[in-house]
Amino acid sequence: MKFIPTPPYTNDSIAPSLQRLRRDTHLKTIFAGDDDYDYIQRPSKLYVKSSWQPPLADIPPTIEERLDLFSIQVKTLFQKKKATPNILPFQRSLLTSLLHDHNLLFPDSDKGLGPCAVTYDQYIHDCLLHLNDTTTYLRLTKHDAHAHALQMTDTIQSWLFDNRKHLDKMDIKYIRHHMISNQINPYGQFYLTYKIHKGMKTDDGQPARMLRCQQSPHGLGKWVDQMLQPIASSQPSYFKDSFEFKQLITPLSLPIGARLFTCDAKSMYTNIPTEPAIACISAYLRSIHGKPFQHYHPQTLIDAIEIVFRNNVIQFGDTYWRQISGTGMGISRPPWATIFYALHENNFLPPWSHHILFYKRFIDDVFGIWIPHPSPAQDTINWCSFKQTMQQWHGLQWDFTPLSTSCNFMDLTITITPSGHLSTTLYEKAQNLYLYIPPHSAHPSGMLSGLVHGNILRIHRLCSSPEDIKRKSSEFFTRLTHRGYTTKQLTPLFTSAHQRALLYNPTPPPKNTLHKDNKLFFHLSFHPEDPKPSTIHKLWDSVVANPPAHQPLHHVTNLHGVPTSINNLTIAYSRPPNLRNKFSIRNIVGRGRDVSSYLVD
Numbered sequence: 176m177k178f179i180p181t182p183p184y185t186n187d188s189i190a191p192s193l194q195r196l197r198r199d200t201h202l203k204t205i206f207a208g209d210d211d212y213d214y215i216q217r218p219s220k221l222y223v224k225s226s227w228q229p230p231l232a233d234i235p236p237t238i239e240e241r242l243d244l245f246s247i248q249v250k251t252l253f254q255k256k257k258a259t260p261n262i263l264p265f266q267r268s269l270l271t272s273l274l275h276d277h278n279l280l281f282p283d284s285d286k287g288l289g290p291c292a293v294t295y296d297q298y299i300h301d302c303l304l305h306l307n308d309t310t311t312y313l314r315l316t317k318h319d320a321h322a323h324a325l326q327m328t329d330t331i332q333s334w335l336f337d338n339r340k341h342l343d344k345m346d347i348k349y350i351r352h353h354m355i356s357n358q359i360n361p362y363g364q365f366y367l368t369y370k371i372h373k374g375m376k377t378d379d380g381q382p383a384r385m386l387r388c389q390q391s392p393h394g395l396g397k398w399v400d401q402m403l404q405p406i407a408s409s410q411p412s413y414f415k416d417s418f419e420f421k422q423l424i425t426p427l428s429l430p431i432g433a434r435l436f437t438c439d440a441k442s443m444y445t446n447i448p449t450e451p452a453i454a455c456i457s458a459y460l461r462s463i464h465g466k467p468f469q470h471y472h473p474q475t476l477i478d479a480i481e482i483v484f485r486n487n488v489i490q491f492g493d494t495y496w497r498q499i500s501g502t503g504m505g506i507s508r509p510p511w512a513t514i515f516y517a518l519h520e521n522n523f524l525p526p527w528s529h530h531i532l533f534y535k536r537f538i539d540d541v542f543g544i545w546i547p548h549p550s551p552a553q554d555t556i557n558w559c560s561f562k563q564t565m566q567q568w569h570g571l572q573w574d575f576t577p578l579s580t581s582c583n584f585m586d587l588t589i590t591i592t593p594s595g596h597l598s599t600t601l602y603e604k605a606q607n608l609y610l611y612i613p614p615h616s617a618h619p620s621g622m623l624s625g626l627v628h629g630n631i632l633r634i635h636r637l638c639s640s641p642e643d644i645k646r647k648s649s650e651f652f653t654r655l656t657h658r659g660y661t662t663k664q665l666t667p668l669f670t671s672a673h674q675r676a677l678l679y680n681p682t683p684p685p686k687n688t689l690h691k692d693n694k695l696f697f698h699l700s701f702h703p704e705d706p707k708p709s710t711i712h713k714l715w716d717s718v719v720a721n722p723p724a725h726q727p728l729h730h731v732t733n734l735h736g737v738p739t740s741i742n743n744l745t746i747a748y749s750r751p752p753n754l755r756n757k758f759s760i761r762n763i764v765g766r767g768r769d770v771s772s773y774l775v776d
Contacts, residue, residue, distance in 0.1 A: 176283070176290050176610070176755035179617040180262055180270070185704050187255030193246045196697050200741070201229040203695065204238060208737035221349040221397055235731055238739075241719040248714055252706040259704070261615045274757060277767045281758040284371045289608045290758070291369050295767040298760070302367055302491060303773060311445055312496045314774075315488065320495035323488050324361040328354055330482055331395055341472035346398055353394030362490035364761045371606055399479050400510060402471045406463070407510035410517035411524075412536040417585045418636050418681070420535060420542075421599055425639075427533060427544070429595045434545045434578035438565070440516075441572045443539035444508050445501035449484055451569045452502075452515050456480065459518055484511075492763050492770030512538050519568040527561055541565075541573070542584045587637060598639040601647055609654045614664070617703050619748050623660070624668055631672035632679060648673070693729070693740045701748035708746045715744045 231239070260267065273279060280298045281290045293301075306312050315323065331354060335347055407413060414420045440446070457477045464473045487498040502508050516536070524534060533544040545561075548554035558578065565573050576582055581590040588602040611626065612618055634647045648669065655665055697711065720728045720741075729742045763770075 176281075176758070177612050177616070177753050179751050179753045180267075181258050181260055181617040181704075182702055182751050183258060183260075185254070185256050185258055185702050186700055187253050189250065189253050189699065192698050193249070196695065197242050197246075198228060199695055200238065200242060201234050203693065203741050204235065204731075204733050204739045205229050205233055207733050207739045208735065220401060221346050221394075223345070223348050223352045233734055235733065237725070237731060238728070241722065241728070245715060245718045248718060249711065252710065252714075256704070258702065261617060261703075270754075270757075280760050280763070280766070282366065282760050283368045283755075284606075285368045286370075286604060288371055288604065288606050289610050290755075291371060293369070295763075298367065298763075299492075299767075299770055299773050302365065303770075305367075305445075306365070306491060306494075306496050311498060311500050313499050315495040315497055317493075317495060320362065320488055320490070320497075323486070323497070327361070327482075327486050327488075328358075330486070334395075334478055334482060338472070338475040338478070341475045350394035350398060353397075357393060360490075362488055362495065365489045365491040365496070366760055395479055396483050399476070399483050402476050402479075403510035403514060405470065406460075406468060407513040407517075409468075410513060410521070412517055412520050412534060412541075413513060414535050414537060417587060420537075420585065421587070421637055422681075423535065424533065424589070424597045424599075427597055429532065429544060429591055429597070430546060431595070432547050433532060433591065433595075434547065434580065435582045435589060435591065436543050436545055436576055436578050437582050437584050438541045438543075438562075438573040438575040440539035441574060443512055443516075443571065446571055447502045447512060447515055448569050449500050449502070452511070453477075453481055453484060455518050456511070456514055459514065494770045494774070509538050516568060516571065523564050523567075527564075530557060530561065537585060540585065542582075542589070545578055547578075600638050600640070600643045601634065609658075611655060611658045613659045615659065616753075617701070617751060619701050623664070627655075627665070627668040628672045628675060631669065632676045635673075635676035635679070636681070694743045694745050695741055696745050696747045698747045698749065701750055711746060712744060720744070 262270070273281075278295050280293055280295055282293060282298065283289075284291050306314070331350065335342070335350060339347065408415070414423060457480070460471075460476060461473045464471070484502065489496050489498065502511060513536075520534075520536070524531060530546050530548075531543055532546050533542075535542050545558065548557055562573070562575055581588065583589075583602045586602050587599045590598050592598050612622060614623070616622075630651055631648060634644055634651070638644045638647060652665060652669060656662065697715075699705070717723075729740050730738050732738050
């Protein structure tokens, strides 16, 4: 679904790109040498881009002249012409037919296993199986949903005013900005992904599926996420990703008889009870404030949590629903879920330290190492008791794998070696279609290099043995050839990728926070038949950066006598719509029968 059909015509209108480049150049010039520590060291990631235009009188005339000349000459390179398609006529006809077939939808499958096809009626039926759960969702009329959205706006505005002393100015601006942009459609959109890796049918005979929705009070939800994330990442059971997990388990030495286990929570997000979760997390936030966390005001954060988690209204077609229990898939669910169950873990795990050698959790997936009791009968009792203890937290249920010398966890297969250490290799689900982007997709040429280098580095970092690295690399190579790439294309990239992977240092060098990056970005929409980046760079260098008989751009000074130090132009491509964009199911209004009509059948 990441395949991009070549747009029918090349780009001929780059005026917005040039305007953005001009403004960015002006900003770099005016603020050269201005070490704005509040901006550089600001911990918040919530940011609303300013639309302020620097006064033209403050820009050195030579810079304006160069930009004018560059604009004139680069426009001549972009001429509208009919492009050569990268799909055959019958393929285009088939895509058009599928796009206009309102009886078929193409939702994603869970775990990145690719798209699947489902009839419109089946998809509506599967979604309503969730939404008709009256313990989790309450149906609203359109009028009630609209009234709730207006009330939410007032509630957030009041929260912003009451807590203005405890909020960063940019955070306030960010939240307000998203409230305004969400006014047209203030509801999260409900949709499903299918868990095909668990089979198309569950134990009750229903299709395996996972609900998702985009969150409506987006700005406030993002702020809550930012506040909770440092607290979640400090929990003893937390780890960031597979790479960090691999580093944690590699040094372990296991005693004889040790066994591995995994478990995953059943529908964790929807099964987290809202009110008990708010109560538990609120008490925890008050108790730990300042030790060591000082980035939030307890009551301000608690009030925001209550607003976000008690007011999740979602839209599905022409119907509206309020989530009355559980956690919406679009809210700040990872840190929320991590903290909520960590409150139980922090209490129940210490007494089990003689049996639990190692325990880590990634949201709703747990990996542990069990040290058995010398008596098999007693060990069985202890193991059952441990599993029951994990279940005793506000109704959350966990499915366990049997104790074993090998298990699959995240994207790893982990095995106890004869020496008592743990070896790892990549775990790939049997249903994985390996739908790598094919070579004729309308992607920039650097896409293949990034794909190869990224995957080879992942293989090196996650596989313990050289034999596994070689085998997994060979399989990756073969799969790319099956997608249409040639050995001639791939061999030098794989050679380079292996060399870089062997030299990779997982600890990045410290960032220089005292000086801003002096790159400029020329933002363009990519088309494979547009001028090559090298052509644009050559023009920029000859006209703007280093014009003959003129001072280089990075030596040109601003009104304060400080050089611009602009030393590089990077062409930043945005991609045209891919097949996933074209077949999106996020909003199904107008795709078939009104959803409300299914509720009266």
